[in-house]
Amino acid sequence: MTNTSAHPDDPHYITRSGWLRAAVLGANDGIVSVSSLVVGVAAADPSPRAVLIAGVAGLVAGAMSMAAGEYVSVSSQSDTERADIERERTALAEMPDEEFKELVAIYEGRGLSPATAQAVARELTENNALEAHVRDELGLSEVHAANPLQAALASGATFSVAAAVPVLAAYLAPASAIIPTVLVVTVLALVILGALGAKAGAAPLLPAILRVVGWGVFAMTATAGVGWLFGVSV
Template sequence: MSPDFPSAHPEDPHFISRSGWLRAAVLGANDGIVSISSLIVGVAAANADRTSILIAGLAGLVAGAMSMASGEYVSVSSQADIEKADIQREAEALKENHKEEFDELVAIYELRGLKSETAELVAHELTEDDALRAHIRDELGLSEHHSANPLQAAFASAFTFSMAGALPLLAAFLAPTSAIITAVLITTFIALITLGALGAKFGGAPIIPAAVRVLIWGSIAMAITAGAGWLFGVTIA
């Protein structure tokens, strides 16, 4: 919705354009690691046999990936619908009440610290260029970096869920039956730390705080979920 502007520091780029797919990718990967690990550990803790553990893990991987894809698509589509509706309303308002909309834009710039004369000049020049784009950006707070992309979010989430969730499943497959829980837990902790670090790296954020945050919350979620296996002692025939 806005033109591509040259960067003042191309050697140190901004990462805000990655926020949409990166959020979905990290969410999918984290959910894949935690849910599949929790499922495997919970089933294994209920003294299920090796085949049942692996089947449960594989079923959870497939179902989880599809659930993440559909969930992301539906939720982000809803966001996109809201954005389109707001843009349409803004376009109609500009046609019917151009003066009121112009004054609203001036007021926005004044609230951001511009003097009245400067705010009016800026609003005039921007609305001359593309009034709707100016209102979309400054009144609605939307830009091409933040606009919803349902397919991108769905694919990123499902793909990273599958790739990340496959790690604890692979650990369970390779480990001897007596060591499945230990192998899965170790793999999960390493995967969570790696996920936090990679997410921070791609987002240009500090790596250590992100890795610790993902590890702590992922471990808490996994412990609560896996605890159901011990608590109820469910077995799978």
């Protein structure tokens, strides 16, 4: 198959942004939320059975919640995009001259001379007017188009896998060491998540790791702080 990339040895990763965002969100939430839940249960009842039941319940409920939430929210985004496209289609049918002038103004605003902007707008309009306006006026493209099912599957799957880490750590650890074991494993899991996210998006490694670990530790600390404030182990 022919490779159409202008630089096949240096590919772009923007096409991964939709599912990668949902995957990292799901994994991060799975690690942090279920880890906090497991630690809270272990503080009250460190028996492996209690910890396992709570962890699995949190995993299943969280995965379903993340998948449903992603699907609903991204569907709302997709509905908005489709509505804007339909409005643009109507505008092109009812007032093509005004829409053409709008396209010319967009290209002039990007630095093209009036003559060049006119020529570019004319050729793109003749080729596919709606596509030109959707891309250059609305800022939409196939790469960035909302995909509810993809986001839901990515988020739900990564939540499940990530949430299983603190659950297994708690289940396999001695009853007297569940809490420190889960905390250490959670931080290590966040480090790995940050590294994998950076690798998948070809982004700098250290900032991604620090961001994921920092916010994850902050979330767990805040949860523990609420428990301490109300005199409850969380």
